[in-house]
Amino acid sequence: MDNVDLNVLRQITQWVAAGHRVVLGTITRTWGSAPRPPGSTVAVRDDGLIAGSVSGGCIEDDLIDKARGGVLAAGVPKVIRYGIDADAAHRFGLPCGGLIELVLEPVLPRTRLDELLARLADGQRVRRVLTLATGEVSLQPATDTDELALSDTTLTTHHGPHWRLLLIGAGQMTQYLAQMGTALGYQVIVCDPREEYAEGFAIEGATLLRTMPDDTVRDLRVDGHTAVIALTHDPKLDDLALMEALTSEAFYVGAIGSRANQAKRRERLKEHFGITDAQLDRLHGPVGLKNGARTPPEIAVSILAEVTAVRYGFRVPEPVAVKAQAAVEAGCVT
Incomplete structure (x- = not known):
């Protein structure tokens, strides 16, 4: 529902x-x-x-x-x-x-x-x-079987909530994702063991856990109705969540960060945690649809748009910036 x-x-x-x-x-x-x-x-x-x-x-x-x-x-x-x-x-x-x-x-x-x-x-x-x-x-x-039957x-x-959204980190981005995720009908769970972030976090409808991310993913028994998104920019926390999420049945696993940081993260996960190439292919990073989003609420929209597409089995192709495409068509760029 x-x-x-x-x-x-x-x-x-x-x-x-x-x-x-x-x-x-x-x-x-x-x-x-x-x-x-x-x-x-x-x-x-x-x-x-x-x-x-x-x-x-x-x-x-x-x-x-x-x-x-x-x-x-x-x-x-x-x-x-x-x-x-x-x-x-x-x-x-x-x-x-x-x-x-x-x-x-x-x-x-x-x-x-x-x-x-x-x-x-x-x-x-x-x-x-x-x-x-x-x-x-x-x-x-x-x-577990929750289909309507007449x-x-x-x-x-x-x-009640059947789809879950697990957010690692209680920072500013999480505030928007938690609010929007709740509006979309997800059971929103936020994990952050850091006192300086968790202390002031309060979003109606979201549950805050203070456990370590790897323990949280395991304890929640992440399944095919769960999305896991790492948002702390701290490898000590994000990598712990990702190493568990990528070996789980989560329908979506994402991590915030630049392309350069994502490449380093993939190397760490492969070398130190034994994550396979096939499992790494499941990682959405940089997280979210590439739509030019810049502010935290805009980025939150792009992230949940991608989660929605994956949930319903759609793949959104890499977009082409309108100005860049216009320049190509005008012959200014080859």
């Missing part, structure tokens, strides 16, 4: 507390091109006010009409589909043959959203099982 959907749940509890009837919609399946993936949520208030999205506008408009007509907020959950034929696909902004399937769930005390939010605030990952025939909900500890009788969703 990302922060967009978490905010939808929070908004629902506020609306219910104010006396409104609300319906929670969850995308369960999509076919063809869809604006948002399965698990995404939308909330519709009885007066038509909406939070979140499932299609970018067209389906939401239909849900608003239904809410104002009083046909959504009563009874038990229902499964509805939008799209399928060309006329409906065109009406709801879907490609021909596209389909979005939703479970619409009237929000009542049995929905247990307050309890779910309390568990999420404690950092728990939660498996939520909705019984379609009755609307009853059970909350259970999440499992059967004839239940809808199972998983909530």
Whole structure:
């Protein structure tokens, strides 16, 4: 669950507390091109006010009409589909043959959203099982398998941070990365044993660890849902984290520093820690997309953009500066 959907749940509890009837919609399946993936949520208030999205506008408009007509907020959950034929696909902004399937769930005390939010605030990952025939909900500890599942009788969703972002060093760059990473739905963990840096670090939603970086990577059991980024510029700390991260299943491993420093780092990791060439090829350094970023927040954006691309299996090619390319095309540079 990302922060967009978490905010939808929070908004629902506020609306219910104010006396409104609300319906929670969850995308369960999509076919063809869809604006948002399965698990995404939308909330519709009885007066038509909406939070979140499932299609970018067209389906939401239909849900608003239904809410104002009083046909959504009563009874038990229902499964509805939008799209399928060309006329409906065109009406709801879907490609021909596209389909979005939703479970619409009237929000009542049995929905247990307050309890779910309390568990999420404690950092728990939660498996939520909705019984379609009755609307009853059970909350259970999440499992390693966290895919959404819709059967004839239940809808199972998983909530809480599943992707982790481990940042080595609590300096200025980390402040921006931690804030942005939290907004992207990562469980952000910051490791810095240095008292002068860790003492003043405080980012809401981020956990600060004072252990040594190599111990931290091992203790966290870094897996394929974890990104590790070394940010201290201190080889005594960064190299310790990298030697463990590069031999782990982390989906992304990066380190800040110039190309010259990266070359020296690779030599150290290979000669002193036994990191292989294949493992070193996994290291993103200099870290981040090359987009001309200069300030700490700009660099943080470039780093998380690269992490996002790697997470979804995309490779962004090395960019060409517009001014330099223009000079080549004008014949000024060969």
